Amino acid sequence: MVRGFCGSPDRAETIVTDLPDNSEDETPSTIPLRSLPALTTLVISLCGSHPSPCLIKVLCSIGSAPALTSIVIDHSSWESIEDIFFEDPWVGLDKWLSRIARHAEVTGGLPLTLRGWPEGRSIWEGFLSEFRESGEIKVEHK
Amino acid sequence: MDSIPQELIDAIIENVPKSSLLSCSLVAKRWRRKSQRRAFDTISFFFETEVNRWCTDFPHNSDVIPSYVRHLKIEEITSWAEPALLSRMLESLSSLTTLSMHETEIPEELPGLISRGEFGNGITTLYLGFQCYTYATMTSMILSFPNLKELCVEFCEVAPEGPLPTHPVTPQRRPLNSLELRGWWGVAGEALTKSRLTSSRLSLDVEITGIMQLLLASSETLVELKLYGAWFLRVPRPSRDDSN
Numbered sequence: 001m002v003r004g005f006c007g008s009p010d011r012a013e014t015i016v017t018d019l020p021d022n023s024e025d026e027t028p029s030t031i032p033l034r035s036l037p038a039l040t041t042l043v044i045s046l047c048g049s050h051p052s053p054c055l056i057k058v059l060c061s062i063g064s065a066p067a068l069t070s071i072v073i074d075h076s077s078w079e080s081i082e083d084i085f086f087e088d089p090w091v092g093l094d095k096w097l098s099r100i101a102r103h104a105e106v107t108g109g110l111p112l113t114l115r116g117w118p119e120g121r122s123i124w125e126g127f128l129s130e131f132r133e134s135g136e137i138k139v140e141h142k
Numbered sequence: 143m144d145s146i147p148q149e150l151i152d153a154i155i156e157n158v159p160k161s162s163l164l165s166c167s168l169v170a171k172r173w174r175r176k177s178q179r180r181a182f183d184t185i186s187f188f189f190e191t192e193v194n195r196w197c198t199d200f201p202h203n204s205d206v207i208p209s210y211v212r213h214l215k216i217e218e219i220t221s222w223a224e225p226a227l228l229s230r231m232l233e234s235l236s237s238l239t240t241l242s243m244h245e246t247e248i249p250e251e252l253p254g255l256i257s258r259g260e261f262g263n264g265i266t267t268l269y270l271g272f273q274c275y276t277y278a279t280m281t282s283m284i285l286s287f288p289n290l291k292e293l294c295v296e297f298c299e300v301a302p303e304g305p306l307p308t309h310p311v312t313p314q315r316r317p318l319n320s321l322e323l324r325g326w327w328g329v330a331g332e333a334l335t336k337s338r339l340t341s342s343r344l345s346l347d348v349e350i351t352g353i354m355q356l357l358l359a360s361s362e363t364l365v366e367l368k369l370y371g372a373w374f375l376r377v378p379r380p381s382r383d384d385s386n
């Protein structure tokens with residue numbers, strides 16, 4: 001397993017997620033970004049079943065983004081992940097989103113938009129559950 | 143015809159299909175300029191012979207039609223038989239703001255001519271896609287445009303070895319408004335990192351090499367970040383049978 005960290009890089013918080021092993025893994029070395037002070041909008045575009053280990057690594061390198069007012073996860077086919085959302089990469093993403101949401105300075109909680117969400121479908125129980133404790137999920141249909 | 147206000151003529155020309163612009167330009171003298179401006183606003187070339195013909199038709203920098211061109215697209219000219227053709231054409235396009243090169247070779251001497259200010263000063267948007275470049279060619283090309291604001295490099299492979307750019311490089315560039323880098327192979331990200339480019343808007347494929355350096359370079363001024371995190375590009379998901 002490849003271990004990723006998720007926490008403030010300058011405080012070197014505990015490792016929180018295990019990423020699937022990949023012998024050909026060439027994911028980038030993590031450089032702590034500490035803070036993205038001007039960042040207001042983050043869009044994460046996915047088209048596979050899982051967020052990639054690279055994505056989790058890059059996100060976890062971001063220490064804080066205090067000016068963040070919106071996060072969008074764009075997926076071309078949310079239906080395809082219905083049965084695997086509880087697996088490691090999604091858990092890692094959930095933990096990172098949760099941490100960012102807790103430290104966001106936006107009034108009323110950080111909104112997370114699931115873009116391309118199928119119409120008439122409710123959000124699965126447990127999906128991004130940790131984030132939901134401190135942020136708000138919205139959906140945007142295709 | 144003379145009683146029609148110019149504003150009305152302009153509005154008609156703005157709304158007719160592009161295929162009708164040639165006819166519009168022949169209606170009357172007052173229709174010609176606006177019709178031609180719109181007809182030649184964006185031009186595309188797919189073959190070197192077409193570029194050659196353009197250069198033959200408009201041999202002088204003072205020709206009016208080339209001055210109407212603001213957006214130039216060149217596609218699928220993977221190797222130039224006569225590399226100077228592109229320079230000659232760019233030299234004639236005095237109003238050019240956007241240069242798009244898709245599956246197209248960058249002639250070796252082009253970045254040097256641009257960086258010396260011979261043409262291309264007005265170009266603010268550059269797209270390079272689906273072509274293999276040497277490190278020197280890619281960085282030289284990108285850094286040669288002094289007023290670049292938007293840059294998109296898509297699925298370009300960059301050879302890791304190669305000489306450094308030979309022309310002078312501006313040590314401190316102004317941040318770009320937008321930098322998009324897609325396609326995970328090659329070392330395009332590293333090439334851009336070494337080019338010391340920063341941007342307030344980044345769209346990045348998370349698989350590219352050099353992504354962390356790019357993020358770090360722009361971290362203070364970054365306003366919008368888009369990350370493409372596609373699992374399937376690198377790691378085929380094991381089937382349920384494999385995982386048991």
